[in-house]
Amino acid sequence: MERIRLDQAAQQAVDDYLEYRRIVGDDDGGTLFTPEEYERYKEKVIPQRTKNRLYVSYGVPGGMDCKLIGPETECFCTHRYKEHKTDFKTVPDERPLALPCRVGGCRCVTYEYLPLIGGSQPVRCRCKHTAHDHSEGTGHTCTKCSSSCAGFQSSYTCGCGQPSYGHQTLVETRREREERGLPVGQDVPYVAMGGLTGFSSLADGYLRLDPSGVGPPPASVLYPERSGSFQPHVFEEAYGNTSVSSGQVDEASSTGILQPLPDLRTREEKDMAYFERRYQERLKAERMQRVSASRGSRASSKPSRTLPGGKARDTR
Numbered sequence: 001m002e003r004i005r006l007d008q009a010a011q012q013a014v015d016d017y018l019e020y021r022r023i024v025g026d027d028d029g030g031t032l033f034t035p036e037e038y039e040r041y042k043e044k045v046i047p048q049r050t051k052n053r054l055y056v057s058y059g060v061p062g063g064m065d066c067k068l069i070g071p072e073t074e075c076f077c078t079h080r081y082k083e084h085k086t087d088f089k090t091v092p093d094e095r096p097l098a099l100p101c102r103v104g105g106c107r108c109v110t111y112e113y114l115p116l117i118g119g120s121q122p123v124r125c126r127c128k129h130t131a132h133d134h135s136e137g138t139g140h141t142c143t144k145c146s147s148s149c150a151g152f153q154s155s156y157t158c159g160c161g162q163p164s165y166g167h168q169t170l171v172e173t174r175r176e177r178e179e180r181g182l183p184v185g186q187d188v189p190y191v192a193m194g195g196l197t198g199f200s201s202l203a204d205g206y207l208r209l210d211p212s213g214v215g216p217p218p219a220s221v222l223y224p225e226r227s228g229s230f231q232p233h234v235f236e237e238a239y240g241n242t243s244v245s246s247g248q249v250d251e252a253s254s255t256g257i258l259q260p261l262p263d264l265r266t267r268e269e270k271d272m273a274y275f276e277r278r279y280q281e282r283l284k285a286e287r288m289q290r291v292s293a294s295r296g297s298r299a300s301s302k303p304s305r306t307l308p309g310g311k312a313r314d315t316r
């Protein structure tokens with residue numbers, strides 16, 4: 001497999017760009033912010049985003065969350081969650097809270113998840129036509145049936161055992177989610193995180209043995225003898241990011257852009273791998289900072305992203 005090597009500075013630039021995209025999304029209107037604009041944007045938007053984060057899930061009211069919606073999860077209108085309105089200065093009081101699509105010409109009035117059969121095939125309406133054949137606007141009327149379809153409705157049975165028409169897409173605030181006794185995850189600066197609160201969030205509810213969606217503990221807990229080195233999360237190991245799990249981290253492969261994680265099946269999964277990696281990097285940077293503070297100048301305060309042969313001597 002061909003790998004492109006990047007020097008440290010180029011790699012940092014790639015990482016910075018990815019981070020920028022995750023934070024800004026499309027809010028720059030296609031023209032990159034200047035560094036000053038970017039700083040102003042972050043100062044203004046991140047506190048508001050953290051405070052007003054909306055959690056989006058799909059399930060039967062009163063039941064489990066069958067699906068947690070992430071930035072890349074498609075809506076009935078075929079656009080992704082991140083293409084809908086997700087940032088609010090003040091969260092409106094009305095419920096259900098509408099998150100309209102922001103793509104020009106799309107008449108979608110609020111984000112609505114459409115289940116996928118086997119993880120890829122969108123369900124069809126009882127009239128046999130696909131969601132595409134139905135209007136994305138209110139009522140989801142069929143454009144192919146003149147009168148026999150009263151609006152998109154699928155008889156598909158979800159993994160939870162309930163028909164999909166009994167499900168709804170729920171948008172809730174942090175407080176509302178906490179009141180349901182569900183996890184709200186860590187504060188993240190990224191746009192359109194939706195319902196992702198942990199690293200098993202993408203699994204279907206009935207498969208997520210851990211009902212919280214927080215996921216399994218990090219490898220440093222499972223394998224304490226390896227602690228101190230960069231810990232690939234169980235998620236990445238499960239999807240075969242062998243360059244990390246074998247301890248031979250290649251600079252380019254660790255950015256994930258020039259050498260995309262080839263075994264991740266969907267954009268949703270790549271997304272989770274990205275968030276997970278950033279989280280692990282932040283933990284590592286914090287650990288390195290503590291090490292350098294306690295040892296004076298031994299360790300650089302700028303964390304290296306690569307593993308010297310998979311072994312780290314700075315256990316703590």
Ligand SMILES: [Zn+2]
Pocket residue numbers: 075077078079101102103106107108136
């Ligand atoms: Zn749309």
Ligand SMILES: [Zn+2]
Pocket residue numbers: 075076077078079084100101108109110111112
């Ligand atoms: Zn939509």
Ligand SMILES: [Zn+2]
Pocket residue numbers: 125126127128129134141142145149150151152153
């Ligand atoms: Zn129909």
Ligand SMILES: [Zn+2]
Pocket residue numbers: 125127128129133142143144145149
């Ligand atoms: Zn139809």
Ligand SMILES: [Zn+2]
Pocket residue numbers: 059060066158159160161162167
């Ligand atoms: Zn369900």
